Structures are given as structure tokens and as C-alpha cells.
Amino acid sequence: MIQVNGLTKYYGEHAAIRDLTFAIDKGEVIGFLGLNGAGKSTTLKILGCVLLPTAGSVTVDGIDIARDPHEVRRRIGFLPDHPPLYTEMTVGRYLAFVARLRGVPAAETSARVTEAETKTSIRDMDDELISSLSHGFRQRVGVAQALVHRPKLVIMDEPTSGLDPLQTVEMRKTIRALQGEHTILLSSHILSEISQTCDRLLIIRDGEIIDQGSEEDLARRLGGGGGIAIEVDVAGGPDSALAILTQLPGVARAVAIKQAAGVTSLRVESKADLRAQIARALVMGGIDLVRIDRSTGRLENIFLQLTQGKDLPQ
Amino acid sequence: MSPTTLIARRELGTYLRSMTGYVIAAILLLVDGLLFNIFAIGGDDKLSAVVLAQFFFYTSGLTMIASVFISMRLVAEERQTGTLVLLTSSPVTDGQIIVGKFLSGFVFLALVLALSVFMPLLILVNGKISVGHLAAGYLGLLLLGASATAIGTLGSALARTQVLAAIFSGCMVTAMVLCWMLVQVTERPFKDVFANLAIHGKHFIPFQQGAIHLRDVVYYLMVTLVALFAAIRVMEARRWR
Incomplete structure (x- = not known):
């Protein structure tokens, strides 16, 4: 055209x-x-x-x-x-x-x-x-x-x-x-x-x-350009959830971001979209999954990396 | 309907729907009426032909001023408001845009001039005027108005704002009027050059007195064509900038 x-x-x-x-x-x-x-x-x-x-x-x-x-x-x-x-x-x-x-x-x-x-x-x-x-x-x-x-x-x-x-x-x-x-x-x-x-x-x-x-x-192409945002309801801190996530193939990094009102927010970085695998692993590990989604910073990160050569601040 | 006619009709509608058009028309007719009463009809007794010639003299000056104000918005306003892109992105040539806009301004000016015809007709109350003199005078006014409107269109194509457009066009028209004054203080061959360039002195006076010379008609048509051609070139050049 x-x-x-x-x-x-x-x-x-x-x-x-x-x-x-x-x-x-x-x-x-x-x-x-x-x-x-x-x-x-x-x-x-x-x-x-x-x-x-x-x-x-x-x-x-x-x-x-x-x-x-x-x-x-x-x-x-x-x-x-x-x-x-x-x-x-x-x-x-x-x-x-x-x-x-x-x-x-x-x-x-x-x-x-x-x-x-x-x-x-x-x-x-x-x-x-x-x-x-x-x-x-x-x-x-x-x-x-x-x-x-x-x-x-x-x-x-x-x-x-x-x-x-x-x-x-x-x-x-x-x-x-x-x-x-x-x-x-x-x-x-x-x-x-x-x-x-x-x-x-x-x-x-x-x-x-x-x-x-x-x-x-x-x-x-840009190595993920963001990540996956997860919210889990887990007693006793995020360690058990992080342990499950870091063992998953393809996960580059998993970090806890905050904990409030019994809900722990985590962020996983990976090259591929692993939402399905993450959800399955967490549920099978006995952790209540409240929310899982692509990180809202995903496209912003692509944009900033391409237009300015920098990553979005986490 | 051709794109030129479409553009001209829309622009003419804008004059007739906006206050600006009526204000320009009202001021022209008011000032023309005052000058006609004070200087043409007033004073010592005169021949009807002299009164009519004086009417055309005053009206010609006002026609040039009105043309500048009528035409200042033609392109500059669209550039200011961002609507010019509607025309430049449509399957219309720059020539059709400029000619359409010029025609709208010229037709509006002609309508205003038509409203002034009651003044020469008033002379008939106490005197006699020839139809030929009347027709020649109005033909001169229309040709002068077309030239000034074309120059105004060029000014409007050059300028970013309407005020600048009025200043550009006003300067160009004034320079062409002042050429007649330079004739008085220069020697040949410059004297002849300035005389032939003068938009009012040499070329309008015969119309004012009821005479139509082909050279004057050709002069006004040439000024109109050259100014419109220049305006089209300005529009084309802006696509490269």
C-alpha cells in the first residue's frame, strides 16, 4: 500500500x-x-x-x-x-x-x-x-x-x-x-x-x-522490555513465592516490591511471556494468586530503551 | 462544480456570515458617503461630470484600502487557524486555491462597490450624467480593486498573520501609488518607468474621467495576473520549506 x-x-x-x-x-x-x-x-x-x-x-x-x-x-x-x-x-x-x-x-x-x-x-x-x-x-x-x-x-x-x-x-x-x-x-x-x-x-x-x-x-528483541506483575496472598512473607518463581525455567529475576494488607506484590523478569507457567506453579505450590499481568511498564520500557537508550525506573 | 468555485463560494459565505465583512463594507460606504457629500457635492457649483469624477477619485482610494483589508485574511487566517492543510492535502492545485480565494475577495468587493451606486445616481437629482462615464468609472474601480485584491492575496500568502498580511499588502499598494509622485521628481527614462508602474495616477485617471484606454485595462489585468502568479509560487514554495 x-x-x-x-x-x-x-x-x-x-x-x-x-x-x-x-x-x-x-x-x-x-x-x-x-x-x-x-x-x-x-x-x-x-x-x-x-x-x-x-x-x-x-x-x-x-x-x-x-x-x-x-x-x-x-x-x-x-x-x-x-x-x-x-x-x-x-x-x-x-x-x-x-x-x-x-x-x-x-x-x-x-x-x-x-x-x-x-x-x-x-x-x-x-x-x-x-x-x-x-x-x-x-x-x-x-x-x-x-x-x-x-x-x-x-x-x-x-x-x-x-x-x-x-x-x-x-x-x-x-x-x-x-x-x-x-x-x-x-x-x-x-x-x-x-x-x-x-x-x-x-x-x-x-x-x-x-x-x-x-x-x-x-x-x-529487547530482552523482555519489562516484566510480569504478580500479587499473591501468602502468609509469612514473600520468600516461599520467590523460591517457586526463581526455580521456573526462563525466569531471569524475581523480586518482592511491597507488602500491604496481606497482599504481596512481586515482579518477575523474563524474555518470554511466562504468565501461564507462573500461575500454574504458584497455585500448585499452595500460594493464593490474587493478580497476574504484564507489567504496566512494559511498553514504556520499550519506548524509553529505543528512543532514549534507558530503562524505566523500577 | 470546480474546486476553484467551491473554494470561492465557501470564502464568500464566510465574508457574508462574519462581522468583519459587514464592518469593512459599512466603513467604506460611510467614509465614501461623507467624502462625496463634503467634497464632491459640497462647495461651489460644479458640472455633473466633475462631481462624478471626484466621486470616482475618492472611491478609488477607499477601494484600494478596502481591498487590502478584505484580502488580508484569505490565506493568512487559514494558516493561523491551521485549516490551510485541509486545502493543501486535498486534490486541489495551489493555483485553484489562490484563484478561488482571490475571486471570493473580489466578488465581495464588487458587491460593496455596487452598493455605492446610489451616490452617482444622486447627481441625477440636480444634474445629468452619462451612462458611459458611469460605466467607465465603475469598470476602473473593479479593475483597480482586482489589482489591489490580488496584491492583498499575495501579501496574505506571504504572511503568517492577518496583521502582517495587511502591512505587507498595504506597503506594496502604497509603493505603487507613490510611483506617481516619483514621476514628478525624476527624469526620463525613470519618469516613464514610474508612470507606467503607478497603480492610480496614470492608469485610473482616464477611467475617472469616463475614458477607457486599452493600455490601462491591460495594465490592471497584468498587475492582477502577476500578483496571483506570485502568490501561487509562494504557496508552492511553502511545500518545500
Whole structure:
């Protein structure tokens, strides 16, 4: 679907991105992950045909963006970091304008607007002035404008930026619902969003792609990139639980973190996901297992290791 | 409907829905009316043709000022609010964006100028005016307005904010007006160069007096085209930056 080769963009003497090369298959949901200033937005703007690259090539559906940007733009829906909304217009009129601008025939415009509004759950807002909408609904209108012409590729720069937790969950659902119908490329520095929404991650640092793969692939390559958090109800301290855990094949380290209200929190580090083996061993060893989960620091750890070369403090 | 027409229609709707458009129109008509009453109609008895010429003289100055304020928002406002990316990521050329925006500003200016027609018609109460003189004067105002709006569009494409856009465009239009003053203090060949560049002095005076010269029409069309071409190049260059 997208093939990027040696993509480079200079702003004056400063290279915002350098020699980026990656490919995205049809139907994938790809997360572009990096710190602020890493080059995410610049890359997305080039893919969205807003900026031209200094060097390198990008093809979308086999069409070169430098040779035929018009044809590429017809295939792309772009949501920049701030939704480009004409706040004096109503939602319906705005979406109709965008649809016509992107080549939707007049006879089909109304149906396409309804379709985009339904996908983003803003059908009831059709007659509302955009200026009267909350930030969350404006963001949805932004997504709707990116979908209204049924693009093959949807590019979203920080789609959950500034949303409250409930709105973030709703936006994730919306993006997930688009999977299959569209190829989706989204950027974020909100790690949990990337983890829960994307099939594959592209990690960018200082304008270069430093790694890519699924969360599992990255964790495996980086030696676990985190661990497994366990809570057990065990009388007389954590020693018996730690003894069981350290004997399990594949466990690199097991430590007690805290003990409160009869529950002991432990952390196990291993290269592989050993949750099933750990649960079985603890229960068979007569220890009551209260909770077992991948450590919440897992993705953060991958992110920090890749983008800054450091581990998350424990 | 072409993308140019779509953009022009949306922009024109913005002028007609916003206070800014009405404020600019109201100020232009108010000041024009005051100048017409005080200087054109007022004072000693004059020939109707002289009164009409004076009306066009005052209105031409106000047209240039109004054009700068009407056009300052065209691109700069979209850049400020972040909506320009909606157009630049759509299958629309930079030329279609600029021409669509220019047309909206020009049509709005034409509507405001149409509202001023009651003033020349007032001359008919006590005098006579020729339709040809009236048509020539308004054609001149439209051509002058198109040139100033195109220069304003260029200023708006260059600037990051509307205020800067108004300053850029104001400076460019003022420089082209002042060329006529340089004609008085320079010798040939500079005298001829400045005279031909002057946006008002040499080229508008014939319209004001009811005469249409092809060279003046061509001059205003060329200024409009060159300014729009430059604005398109500015838009294209920004994609490389």
C-alpha cells in the first residue's frame, strides 16, 4: 500500500527526517511512535502530500507522490494534529464541502456525509455549528473529514491529543472500527494508545526509524522490555513465592516490591511471556494468586530503551 | 462544480456570515458617503461630470484600502487557524486555491462597490450624467480593486498573520501609488518607468474621467495576473520549506 524509500526532509540546515525506509501493507494499522520533535509530523505531512520531501520517494498504491500528488491525495484522508475545521460552518455543510473538494460527485455527497458521521458517531450533530462543539466532538469531525471521500489510506497525527479518558476510549474504538476498510497510519506519544490500537509500531528517533515490529516482537528483541506483575496472598512473607518463581525455567529475576494488607506484590523478569507457567506453579505450590499481568511498564520500557537508550525506573 | 468555485463560494459565505465583512463594507460606504457629500457635492457649483469624477477619485482610494483589508485574511487566517492543510492535502492545485480565494475577495468587493451606486445616481437629482462615464468609472474601480485584491492575496500568502498580511499588502499598494509622485521628481527614462508602474495616477485617471484606454485595462489585468502568479509560487514554495 505504501512504500517509503530513503525519505529525507531538511528545514534549512536541520534534517527533520533522514533516510526513512519502510513499507505498510493494505489493511494494517500502524503506529508511528516517537518523542516530540522526532520527525513524526513531518513524515505524516509528506505522506499526506502537504509537504514535499528533500530526497527519497513515497509511493501510495504504486503512485509516486512527487509525480502525481493529486491522484495520491484522492486516496488519502489526512487528520493533522489540530483538526482543520471551519468553525463557522455546521458539521454537515463542512463535511459536504470537504467531500466535494475531494472529488465526491454532488449526487453522492449527502450519502457520504451521513456515512462519515455515522462511523464517527456524530450523526446527531449534523446541524450543529462546529464552534459550539466540545473538543472531543471536534476531533471526531476531524476524523470524519478524513473519511468522507472513502480514502484507502487514513493518516492521523495524534488523534487522541487533548481528549479526556472517556473520549480517548471512544476514539480508540472509532479507529479500531475502521480497520480492514482502510489502511491506517497514526502517530502518538501516548504509548497505551499505540499499544491498544496498532498492529505494528514504527519507532522514530531524531528523524530516523530505529526499530519496527509488533509490541511482542520489540519486547522479545529487547530482552523482555519489562516484566510480569504478580500479587499473591501468602502468609509469612514473600520468600516461599520467590523460591517457586526463581526455580521456573526462563525466569531471569524475581523480586518482592511491597507488602500491604496481606497482599504481596512481586515482579518477575523474563524474555518470554511466562504468565501461564507462573500461575500454574504458584497455585500448585499452595500460594493464593490474587493478580497476574504484564507489567504496566512494559511498553514504556520499550519506548524509553529505543528512543532514549534507558530503562524505566523500577 | 470546480474546486476553484467551491473554494470561492465557501470564502464568500464566510465574508457574508462574519462581522468583519459587514464592518469593512459599512466603513467604506460611510467614509465614501461623507467624502462625496463634503467634497464632491459640497462647495461651489460644479458640472455633473466633475462631481462624478471626484466621486470616482475618492472611491478609488477607499477601494484600494478596502481591498487590502478584505484580502488580508484569505490565506493568512487559514494558516493561523491551521485549516490551510485541509486545502493543501486535498486534490486541489495551489493555483485553484489562490484563484478561488482571490475571486471570493473580489466578488465581495464588487458587491460593496455596487452598493455605492446610489451616490452617482444622486447627481441625477440636480444634474445629468452619462451612462458611459458611469460605466467607465465603475469598470476602473473593479479593475483597480482586482489589482489591489490580488496584491492583498499575495501579501496574505506571504504572511503568517492577518496583521502582517495587511502591512505587507498595504506597503506594496502604497509603493505603487507613490510611483506617481516619483514621476514628478525624476527624469526620463525613470519618469516613464514610474508612470507606467503607478497603480492610480496614470492608469485610473482616464477611467475617472469616463475614458477607457486599452493600455490601462491591460495594465490592471497584468498587475492582477502577476500578483496571483506570485502568490501561487509562494504557496508552492511553502511545500518545500
